[in-house]
Amino acid sequence: MKFTFRSGQQPLPGYTIKRGIGLGGFGEVYFAVTDGGKEVALKWIRANRDIEMRGVAQCLNLKHPNLVHLYDVRTDADGGCWLVMEYVAGEPLSVILSRHPKGVAPELAAQWFHGLAQAIHCLHEHGIVHRDLKPGNIFLENGLIKVGDYGLCKLMADSQHAGMTKDVGTVHYMAPEISTGNYNRQIDIYAAGILLYEMVTGQVPFEGESAGEILMKHLTTPPDLSRVPAEFVGIVEKALTKNPAHRYQTISEMAKEVSAAVNTTVTWQPIAAKDPAVQRSFDGVPSVLPVTPTMVFQQRWSELTGILLWSVLASAVLAVGWTLFTGHGNYSKLGPIFFMSVACSWTVLIPSKLWQPSAAEESWTRRLLLMTIGFGVALFALWLDGYELPLWKSPDHIAVLHPWQGDDATREMLRHSFFGKLFRSENTSMPIITCYLSYFGLMFLVLRWWKTTQEDRKKRFSMMPVIAAGFWAYLLLFLLPSTHDREIGFVSMVGAAVVCQVVCPWKERTQVKKKKMRLALA
Amino acid sequence: MTNEPTAPTLANLHEQLATLALWIDGVGGYLVSLSHRITLGKAIADAKVDVPLIADVSRHHATIQRDPEGYFLEAIRKVQVNGSAINKTLLRSGDRITLGGSCQLQFWQPVPVSTSARLDLVSGHRFAQPVQAVLLMADTLVIGPSPQSHVQVADMTQPLILYRGKSGLAARWAGNVQIGEKTYQGRGPLDPGETLTTEQISLALERVQ
Numbered sequence A: 001m002k003f004t005f006r007s008g009q010q011p012l013p014g015y016t017i018k019r020g021i022g023l024g025g026f027g028e029v030y031f032a033v034t035d036g037g038k039e040v041a042l043k044w045i046r047a048n049r050d051i052e053m054r055g056v057a058q059c060l061n062l063k064h065p066n067l068v069h070l071y072d073v074r075t076d077a078d079g080g081c082w083l084v085m086e087y088v089a090g091e092p093l094s095v096i097l098s099r100h101p102k103g104v105a106p107e108l109a110a111q112w113f114h115g116l117a118q119a120i121h122c123l124h125e126h127g128i129v130h131r132d133l134k135p136g137n138i139f140l141e142n143g144l145i146k147v148g149d150y151g152l153c154k155l156m157a158d159s160q161h162a163g164m165t166k167d168v169g170t171v172h173y174m175a176p177e178i179s180t181g182n183y184n185r186q187i188d189i190y191a192a193g194i195l196l197y198e199m200v201t202g203q204v205p206f207e208g209e210s211a212g213e214i215l216m217k218h219l220t221t222p223p224d225l226s227r228v229p230a231e232f233v234g235i236v237e238k239a240l241t242k243n244p245a246h247r248y249q250t251i252s253e254m255a256k257e258v259s260a261a262v263n264t265t266v267t268w269q270p271i272a273a274k275d276p277a278v279q280r281s282f283d284g285v286p287s288v289l290p291v292t293p294t295m296v297f298q299q300r301w302s303e304l305t306g307i308l309l310w311s312v313l314a315s316a317v318l319a320v321g322w323t324l325f326t327g328h329g330n331y332s333k334l335g336p337i338f339f340m341s342v343a344c345s346w347t348v349l350i351p352s353k354l355w356q357p358s359a360a361e362e363s364w365t366r367r368l369l370l371m372t373i374g375f376g377v378a379l380f381a382l383w384l385d386g387y388e389l390p391l392w393k394s395p396d397h398i399a400v401l402h403p404w405q406g407d408d409a410t411r412e413m414l415r416h417s418f419f420g421k422l423f424r425s426e427n428t429s430m431p432i433i434t435c436y437l438s439y440f441g442l443m444f445l446v447l448r449w450w451k452t453t454q455e456d457r458k459k460r461f462s463m464m465p466v467i468a469a470g471f472w473a474y475l476l477l478f479l480l481p482s483t484h485d486r487e488i489g490f491v492s493m494v495g496a497a498v499v500c501q502v503v504c505p506w507k508e509r510t511q512v513k514k515k516k517m518r519l520a521l522a
Numbered sequence B: 001m002t003n004e005p006t007a008p009t010l011a012n013l014h015e016q017l018a019t020l021a022l023w024i025d026g027v028g029g030y031l032v033s034l035s036h037r038i039t040l041g042k043a044i045a046d047a048k049v050d051v052p053l054i055a056d057v058s059r060h061h062a063t064i065q066r067d068p069e070g071y072f073l074e075a076i077r078k079v080q081v082n083g084s085a086i087n088k089t090l091l092r093s094g095d096r097i098t099l100g101g102s103c104q105l106q107f108w109q110p111v112p113v114s115t116s117a118r119l120d121l122v123s124g125h126r127f128a129q130p131v132q133a134v135l136l137m138a139d140t141l142v143i144g145p146s147p148q149s150h151v152q153v154a155d156m157t158q159p160l161i162l163y164r165g166k167s168g169l170a171a172r173w174a175g176n177v178q179i180g181e182k183t184y185q186g187r188g189p190l191d192p193g194e195t196l197t198t199e200q201i202s203l204a205l206e207r208v209q
Helices: A049-059 A093-098 A106-125 A156-160 A176-180 A186-201 A211-220 A230-239 A251-261 A293-326 A331-354 A363-384 A395-401 A408-416 A418-423 A432-446 A449-453 A463-479 A486-503 A515-521 B010-016
Strands: A015-023 A027-034 A039-045 A070-075 A081-086 A138-141 A144-147 B019-024 B028-033 B037-042 B051-054 B062-067 B070-075 B079-081 B088-090 B096-099 B103-108 B117-121 B133-136 B140-144 B160-165 B168-179 B182-189 B195-197 B202-207
Touching: A015 A039, A015 B019, A015 B028, A015 B202, A049 A070, A093 A138, A093 A186, A106 A144, A106 A186, A106 A230, A106 A251, A176 A186, A176 A211, A186 A230, A186 A251, A230 A251, A293 A331, A293 A486, A331 A363, A331 A449, A331 A486, A363 A432, A363 A449, A363 A486, A432 A463, A432 A486, A449 A486, A463 A486, B070 B079
Parallel strands: B028 B133, B037 B051
Antiparallel strands: A015 A027, A027 A039, A039 A081, A070 A081, A138 A144, B019 B028, B019 B202, B037 B062, B062 B070, B070 B088, B079 B096, B096 B103, B103 B117, B117 B133, B140 B160, B160 B168, B168 B182, B168 B195, B195 B202
């Protein structure tokens, strides 16, 4: 073995080469120690640099316990390209298998295959085809399989191009469709099948004098399965099918069958990066308890009860304050203002606090829901103003609901009757109930009321919602009939904007400092 | 024991370069101990231990001493050989030495004609230096293709032998051997800090602080 760099040299600043590890098709691999004492493998890329680097960039930030980690890509003073990788102290599978010319026990093979499949699964999940799976690229370190040398890997989307056949893989592990130039992740499953064959028999299925002969066997000869242990025959046969469409479609499928074939405690469970159940402590107890929707609801409900009680108090203070402040001394309004503020603020608080804070807020769904509840508030206001709801009356009076029916005399009589007043206000052509419904309905529709309750709102108390509520409440006042004390409608809506902000808890946002600030701090 | 400087004898020289790191390209890294007595213990910044271990062991856990009769292992803390606790014992090739609860080493004397020995860490622990094994060098070290070598390199066709020469370490190789900038025929001196290259193998010797 002839290495270009000697022990003690520092082709990259900070990395001292200790010894050469091996020579590959793409370059030389060295064992090096950083100034801080970290052991790394350095790969010096000599040839086919563009191809290699393009693949490496895709894999540089992959994290998986069964993958040899890539740390960095560096360029030395002479323009040479270096790949900084995790140093794996274990032996490659090629060395281990050379000590077992008849293969290893099926249980051990299944265990190794499990690790191998985890790594392939991770690559495929990220849209990467390894394309060069072979025992020389698979290491065993403290019983853990580490798949390396995925520098050759490419994005699957790119892999449809023809003419790359010479770069792909090692001939013993090369799937037949590679010769057509049209291949995908199925080639890794084929290679995994050859590896499983080799693990349990100690030999590769297709051997020959030349690369051409071996390729020909991949294309035409069925593998000799007589040496494969009975439990793996079906799996190897399916993985080594010439037609990629008839192979396992995913490595998970194959790994599941391998685990099931032997009596092992290891069952196939791919390590998903986002699964919180994987974050387990030492004794296997999940460190993160699953949060059920019920728990979330219970928590919100207890929070909500507190807020609602506070809003009653705040409304009372507001009503008293307003009456004293305006100074007209009309205490008869105190009650209605108080009850209406409570009603309006509860209308905002109850749905807002039960909504998912993180869920993407669908503004119009929320507005429409609030409007619907607003209709309820309108009916409440109507009742407070002394009107009785017709639904509570006996069926005889239902006819009155349609005052436009009947002769003129009846209509005239109805107009002056109590229900006539209810459905036709004096100053507008709208029935009274419509006035109430439209005022309160619109008030809850035009503003994004839930913003005043959010924990991450900009300020603890902001005047903007109050001003906005005041503006709209004043603008829409014309809707209310003069029989209604318009002041109550106005004050209760503005009051709700105040009360909601006062009673809802608030957390200061962790703000990203402005660039100037950051620079000044640095 | 006195602290006054002693005359530069051969023995003294070997004591001075008590520990070396041997880096063999494509094979591995080895700690070469030239001292006849080595201490095994925990790797701590200020502890002067010949074979520092990153393991749950004491600062000075055991010593191994090379005597004319063989290698004696002496326990300072809890030590077991092949499962039984010992205070002092003569090591045989293949013995398993357990230091403390879990750190396990295996002792080998693979070359019948050489008294040099090899210590492998077999419990998944690590030496403080990034090396695979410790070579306790008595007279010679054999790096060759046969299993009867201190370092087995399957690709080689003939062994490379490192030995203690008159003025330090030297290498013997049937053929041309390049050490540093010079080329030697058959044998040549190998000083720490130098690299050695033959057509079959290349290695470097480094002084360990």
